[in-house]
Amino acid sequence: MTEKNRPEKLVYLSVLSAIALALYLSSLHSYLLFHSLIEISTISIGFTLFILTWNARKFLHNDSLKLLGIGYAFIAFIDLLHTLAYKGMNIFTGFDANLPTQLWIAARYLQAATLCAAPLFVKRRADKYAMFGAYTLTVIVVLMLVYSGNFPDCYVEGRGLTPFKIGSEYVITGLLLISFCLFYRNRGEFDRKVFILIGVSLASTIVSELSFTAYVSVYGAANQVGHFAKLAAFYLIYRAILVTGLNEPFNLIFRELGQAQEALRKANETLEEKIRERTAELQLANERLQRELDEHEQTQETLSRYAEELQDLYNNAPCGYHSLDSDGTFLRINDTELRWLGYDRNEVIGRMRFVDIVTTRGVQTFQENFPHFKEQGWIRNLEFELVRKDGSTFPVLVSATAILDDNGAYLMSRSTTYDISERKKVQEQEHLLSTIVQSSDDAIFAKNLEGVILSWNRGAERIYGYRADEVIGQPITMLMPPGQEDEFAGIMSALQRGERIEHYATKRRRKDGRLIFVSLTISPIRDMAGGIVGASSITRDVTEQLRSEEEIIRLNRELEARVDARTNDLNGKRIELEESQRALMNIVEDLNLKTSELEEANSRLQELDRLKSMFIASMSHELRTPLNSIIGFSSILRDEWIGPVNQEQKENLETILRSGKHLLSLINDVIDVSKIEAGRIEVRTEEFDLYELLTEAVQYVDRDIREKGLELKLQIQHHVLRTDKRRLLQCVINLLSNAVKFTEKGEIIISSAIDGARPDERGGVAPLDGGEMVVISVHDTGIGIDEKDIHQLFEPFVRLESALKATVPGTGLGLYLTRKLVVEVLHGDIVCKSELGAGSVFELRIPERIDEKGFGGRG
Amino acid sequence: MKKVLVVEDNGDNLRLISYALRRYGYEVIAAETGMKGVELAIAERPGFILMDINLPDIDGLEATRRIRKSSSNGDIPIIAITSYAMAGDMDMVMAAGCNGYFEKPIDPLTIMDKIHALLGLSGNPANGNGGES
Numbered sequence: 006m007t008e009k010n011r012p013e014k015l016v017y018l019s020v021l022s023a024i025a026l027a028l029y030l031s032s033l034h035s036y037l038l039f040h041s042l043i044e045i046s047t048i049s050i051g052f053t054l055f056i057l058t059w060n061a062r063k064f065l066h067n068d069s070l071k072l073l074g075i076g077y078a079f080i081a082f083i084d085l086l087h088t089l090a091y092k093g094m095n096i097f098t099g100f101d102a103n104l105p106t107q108l109w110i111a112a113r114y115l116q117a118a119t120l121c122a123a124p125l126f127v128k129r130r131a132d133k134y135a136m137f138g139a140y141t142l143t144v145i146v147v148l149m150l151v152y153s154g155n156f157p158d159c160y161v162e163g164r165g166l167t168p169f170k171i172g173s174e175y176v177i178t179g180l181l182l183i184s185f186c187l188f189y190r191n192r193g194e195f196d197r198k199v200f201i202l203i204g205v206s207l208a209s210t211i212v213s214e215l216s217f218t219a220y221v222s223v224y225g226a227a228n229q230v231g232h233f234a235k236l237a238a239f240y241l242i243y244r245a246i247l248v249t250g251l252n253e254p255f256n257l258i259f260r261e262l263g264q265a266q267e268a269l270r271k272a273n274e275t276l277e278e279k280i281r282e283r284t285a286e287l288q289l290a291n292e293r294l295q296r297e298l299d300e301h302e303q304t305q306e307t308l309s310r311y312a313e314e315l316q317d318l319y320n321n322a323p324c325g326y327h328s329l330d331s332d333g334t335f336l337r338i339n340d341t342e343l344r345w346l347g348y349d350r351n352e353v354i355g356r357m358r359f360v361d362i363v364t365t366r367g368v369q370t371f372q373e374n375f376p377h378f379k380e381q382g383w384i385r386n387l388e389f390e391l392v393r394k395d396g397s398t399f400p401v402l403v404s405a406t407a408i409l410d411d412n413g414a415y416l417m418s419r420s421t422t423y424d425i426s427e428r429k430k431v432q433e434q435e436h437l438l439s440t441i442v443q444s445s446d447d448a449i450f451a452k453n454l455e456g457v458i459l460s461w462n463r464g465a466e467r468i469y470g471y472r473a474d475e476v477i478g479q480p481i482t483m484l485m486p487p488g489q490e491d492e493f494a495g496i497m498s499a500l501q502r503g504e505r506i507e508h509y510a511t512k513r514r515r516k517d518g519r520l521i522f523v524s525l526t527i528s529p530i531r532d533m534a535g536g537i538v539g540a541s542s543i544t545r546d547v548t549e550q551l552r553s554e555e556e557i558i559r560l561n562r563e564l565e566a567r568v569d570a571r572t573n574d575l576n577g578k579r580i581e582l583e584e585s586q587r588a589l590m591n592i593v594e595d596l597n598l599k600t601s602e603l604e605e606a607n608s609r610l611q612e613l614d615r616l617k618s619m620f621i622a623s624m625s626h627e628l629r630t631p632l633n634s635i636i637g638f639s640s641i642l643r644d645e646w647i648g649p650v651n652q653e654q655k656e657n658l659e660t661i662l663r664s665g666k667h668l669l670s671l672i673n674d675v676i677d678v679s680k681i682e683a684g685r686i687e688v689r690t691e692e693f694d695l696y697e698l699l700t701e702a703v704q705y706v707d708r709d710i711r712e713k714g715l716e717l718k719l720q721i722q723h724h725v726l727r728t729d730k731r732r733l734l735q736c737v738i739n740l741l742s743n744a745v746k747f748t749e750k751g752e753i754i755i756s757s758a759i760d761g762a763r764p765d766e767r768g769g770v771a772p773l774d775g776g777e778m779v780v781i782s783v784h785d786t787g788i789g790i791d792e793k794d795i796h797q798l799f800e801p802f803v804r805l806e807s808a809l810k811a812t813v814p815g816t817g818l819g820l821y822l823t824r825k826l827v828v829e830v831l832h833g834d835i836v837c838k839s840e841l842g843a844g845s846v847f848e849l850r851i852p853e854r855i856d857e858k859g860f861g862g863r864g
Numbered sequence: 865m866k867k868v869l870v871v872e873d874n875g876d877n878l879r880l881i882s883y884a885l886r887r888y889g890y891e892v893i894a895a896e897t898g899m900k901g902v903e904l905a906i907a908e909r910p911g912f913i914l915m916d917i918n919l920p921d922i923d924g925l926e927a928t929r930r931i932r933k934s935s936s937n938g939d940i941p942i943i944a945i946t947s948y949a950m951a952g953d954m955d956m957v958m959a960a961g962c963n964g965y966f967e968k969p970i971d972p973l974t975i976m977d978k979i980h981a982l983l984g985l986s987g988n989p990a991n992g993n994g995g996e997s
Contacts, residue, residue: 633969634876641883641972669969 025233032229037093043232044088047239051081054243062133067194068126070246072136076119077242079140083112083147104151106159106166110173111147113214115140117180120207124187127194166218174218181211199245206241209234325401325422328408333358333375336417345424347394364390364398379415382407388425400425448544451530454501456481456493459539468523468546470516481542486514488568500529500540513544522548522557614683621679628672636665674818677735678801681825688729688830690855695724695757695779702737703755709745710753720756724779727854732830737781739823740847744785751786751844758782760850778833781849790839798837799824827851867891869910871901871927872945873919877970881914884972898922902930905940912941912983915962925960932961941983945970 032039058074087108089096097104150156159170185207192200213234219227319326325342327335335353343350346362359375360368367389378384383406390398405420442449448465452458458481461473469476469484476483482490492511499506506527513523523544530539642650643658650658680686699721710717726733737755744753760778790798797803802817827835833851868890872878882892893908895901898919905913913931917924928942944957944965957965964982966975980986 629969630874634880636969637880637972638876641880644973646883646887646972 028233028236036229037091039229040091040232041088041094043236044084044091047236048081048085048088050239050243051077051084054078054246055081058246068129068131069123071133072123072126072131073119073242073246075133075136075140076115076123077239079144080112080116080119083108083115083144086148087112101160101162103158103160103162106170107151107156109217110159110170111151111156113177114173115143115147116210117177117184120184120210121180121187124184124191127191171218174214178211178214181207181214202241202245206238206245209238209241213238324424325420327359327420327422328417329359329420330417331379331415333360333371335359342422345393345399345422346391362391364392366390378405378418379407382409391422400429448546449541450476450544451539451541452481453539454497454537456497465544468515468521468544469513475516484513486512486520496527496540500527501537503529503537505529510547521546522550617679618683618685621676624672625676629669632665632669632672636662636669639665671818674822677822678818678825681822681829686830688855689731690727691730692725692727693730695726695781696721698726698730698734699737699755699757699781702734702741705738706741706745709742713745713749715745715748715750716752718752718754720754722757722759724757724759724853726779728851729830729855732826733851736823736826736831736835736849737783739819740783740849743819743847744783744787744845748785748787748844753786754782754784756782756784759853777853778850779853781851782846783849784844784846786844789841789843789845790837791841792839795837795839799835831855867893867908867910869893869895869901869904869908869913871895871898871913871919871924872916873897874916877916877968880972881970881975884970884975888976896920898924898927901927902934905931906934906936909936910940912943912979914943914945914979916945917957918947925956928960928962943979943982 028039028042031042055074055078058071062071087105088094090100090105090108092102092105147156157169158167159173160166185204188195188200188203188207195203213231216227216231216234320340322339322341325339325345327338327342330336334355335357336355338350338353343353346353348357360371363371370387370389374384374387383404385404387403389401389403391401392398402423402425403420404423405418407418408416410416442462445462445464446467448468449460449462450458450465451460458476458479461471461476465476466472482493485492489512496506496509506525509525509527511523511525512520514520524547526543526545528541529537530541532538639658639661641647643655643662677686699719703717703719707717741753741755758780760780799820801821803821804817824835827833827849831851832855833849835847835849837845837847839845866889868885870878870881870885870892872881872894873896878894878896882894885892890911893904893910895904898921901913901915901919901924902922904910915924915928919927922930924944928944931940931942932938941963942961944962945968946954946957946965947968954965966978
């Protein structure tokens with residue numbers, strides 16, 4: 006239908022609508038007419054369905070369609086009876102409306118059963134005659150039941166439909182739903198359009214059945230709707246099977262063809278897949294084979310290259326190779342040997358025997374040795390003269406091993422031939438030289454660098470009296486007279502320097518002990534690389550040349566005298582040396598003694614130093630504690646805390662107090678000085694304000710200043726310092742109390758300043774980090790100091806002569822300690838400017854920062 | 865009368881300090897050991913304590929720590945009396961919980977002014993010629 010174009014579809018729908026309208030209009034005229042038309046239409050469709058299914062059965066491979074065709078024929082038949090029996094037709098008289106209703110129900114049961122069975126035959130095969138028989142039997146039984154009155158009542162006049170009729174309609178509806186489910190499950194076996202048509206037909210049938218449960222009159226509206234639905238259902242089945250199956254039979258055929266084709270395609274794919282797999286396997290096998298072939302080829306190449314190399318090695322070796330069979334005939338010969346001989350290979354192999362290329366003497370050697378060689382399997386360094394093709398000869402050494410067969414019998418030789426022409430020449434040369442040497446009248450011999458004699462000629466035998474076998478391997482010194490062996494070292498070192506000794510006159514001793522005068526010429530022997538390996542020595546006997554024995558004796562005596570003199574001289578020197586050595590030893594011993602004495606003294610000193618430290622430590626506590634009590638109690642007595650004291654008592658208490666304080670400050674000063682001198686003073690830096698420090702110092706002397714009626718002026722400023730506050734305070738207090746002590750009237754000025762001046766401008770100390778120097782000055786208008794005494798001021802226990810010396814207390818340590826503290830703890834300096842009778846200025850210069858270790862710098 | 869605890873093992877020093885304290889109207893309680901000092905500090909609840917550091921049993925620093933830990937009298941002012949040799953270890957003294965310190969020797973004539981200045985008190989001699997009379 007979908008292929009139809011739109012106008013055609015429109016016409017088709019119009020025709021259907023027109024038919025439906027006509028039928029409706031007929032019902033307005035007579036319901037009987039309407040019923041008859043409807044039923045005839047459905048009956049016609051039923052029969053047509055059968056006829057066409059029957060005729061098309063050859064194309065229909067789906068037996069469910071066949072079953073539908075046959076089934077609908079029988080349904081149409083019962084429907085025909087139903088129509089004829091319908092109320093008002095007056096064909097079957099004597100029956101009321103019950104009969105057509107019973108027939109209707111029977112037909113509907115049959116229709117539902119058919120529709121249920123049809124999907125079951127989608128895949129099953131069924132014999133058409135068996136189908137026919139089954140339907141015929143069923144219809145006959147049903148009709149007999151109806152006409153005999155045994156079929157249950159369906160309609161009772163005046164009461165309407167019986168419960169059986171209504172129940173049956175529901176049962177039929179249920180069967181139709183089952184049928185739909187079965188079709189749905191098998192929908193894959195139908196064309197999609199056919200399945201939809203069957204489905205809609207089933208739905209229409211259900212509508213039809215349900216409307217028939219409702220009517221009261223067989224001419225009623227529900228009845229009419231039911232009939233329309235029935236017609237629609239029949240028409241749709243008709244569309245499904247006949248129009249689709251015959252008008253569009255190709256679809257079915259193509260559908261099946263399509264299915265077959267799909268199966269084929271799948272099979273084809275499977276086949277192709279298998280072919281692909283097989284092809285891949287074959288390809289792999291092929292590749293493997295190719296690889297093996299390549300490897301084989303490579304091996305082949307390697308082998309042939311190897312063979313070539315072997316061949317090359319054999320033919321072009323620097324020596325001759327050949328093989329002889331058991332007769333001595335050549336079986337193989339290499340290029341080198343052929344080149345030597347001047348023959349071609351063809352001339353030699355299988356044609357010549359070894360005896361053909363040797364001299365007559367060689368033939369003899371060969372015949373003597375060849376049988377022996379074959380027996381023992383090897384021969385070594387046989388010398389032959391080989392004869393070239395051109396008749397010339399050359400010497401060779403032949404060595405051979407035998408090749409045996411599996412039974413151990415001789416097969417052939419593998420012989421090597423060495424050309425020894427060069428070696429022969431050298432040997433001849435050597436022989437010649439050796440002959441010359443041997444025949445010389447002079448003694449000629451060689452020695453190595455260790456002085457071992459290596460060769461010895463006949464001249465040597467004559468001059469020295471030793472035979473060659475007596476001296477070769479012996480040291481050369483055996484030829485030297487006693488006492489003259491040290492000549493050897495001198496000669497050897499000259500030789501090692503490559504020097505030649507010519508006509509060296511000396512004495513030698515013969516085997517019989519007689520001394521002879523000789524002239525020696527000794528030359529270094531070099532190896533091929535030019536290194537010196539030994540020496541040749543030529544000795545000429547010159548004894549006969551010397552005029553007389555006496556002269557020799559005289560010379561001898563002179564020599565002996567010289568040796569004696571020299572020996573005495575040396576002995577004298579040796580004794581002197583020994584004496585000096587002894588003296589030196591004594592000095593060293595003395596030194597050792599002194600050293601140990603010093604060490605002892607040093608440890609005693611260290612012990613003393615320790616004792617001193619202990620003494621000072623105990624002083625600091627043991628002396629000060631009672632002294633503090635003396636000072637404390639005498640001060641409260643004097644101040645009359647305990648009770649009133651008279652003037653004399655008060656003065657005495659004053660003396661005790663003053664003496665106590667003096668003693669305490671003396672002790673404190675001594676402790677500080679000794680700590681500084683022992684390097685044990687501890688430096689404790691902290692940050693503080695200079696102004697506050699100076700104010701604090703002033704408080705210590707404030708009372709004395711007021712008592713003496715002096716004026717105190719402060720010209721001080723705030724400045725942050727980092728140094729040993731305690732020690733600085735101590736120094737300032739010392740200076741201030743000195744000023745107070747030695748000033749009877751006038752003023753004391755304490756001032757501070759920051760001095761950025763460089764040390765080279767002032768000549769004094771300077772801070773290491775480029776920070777600033779702080780200057781603290783104490784100025785008084787006291788008695789002053791004579792300029793010549795200023796340098797003594799800072800010495801310990803010095804108290805300058807003055808009018809005040811007797812009355813002013815002092816330890817003589819104050820300025821000494823102050824200076825020590827300023828220099829060694831505060832890393833500054835102190836200077837004094839004064840004039841007798843005009844007051845003094847003490848100026849203290851210190852770095853504004855020092856670090857814990859006591860160095861001026863980045864504190 | 866205000867009570868003052870003096871912890872000091874040297875009898876002479878104790879007597880000297882006592883003169884000065886009594887002169888200013890204080891009642892002096894004395895302890896000769898650190899342990900005794902801690903005990904009396906808690907039991908007698910003095911107004912302040914003068915604490916020697918070198919003591920026969922526990923030292924003055926330890927005694928100060930124990931007093932500071934006690935619940936009843938933990939914030940009592942304590943002034944340490946230190947020896948000359950200890951100069952520079954004052955951080956330890958302050959860390960132990962002392963409010964301040966004086967170095968020996970004690971000058972009886974000036975000590976009370978210093979104590980009052982340190983504690984923020986004011987005071988004058990109770991009478992002109994000593995507390996003993």
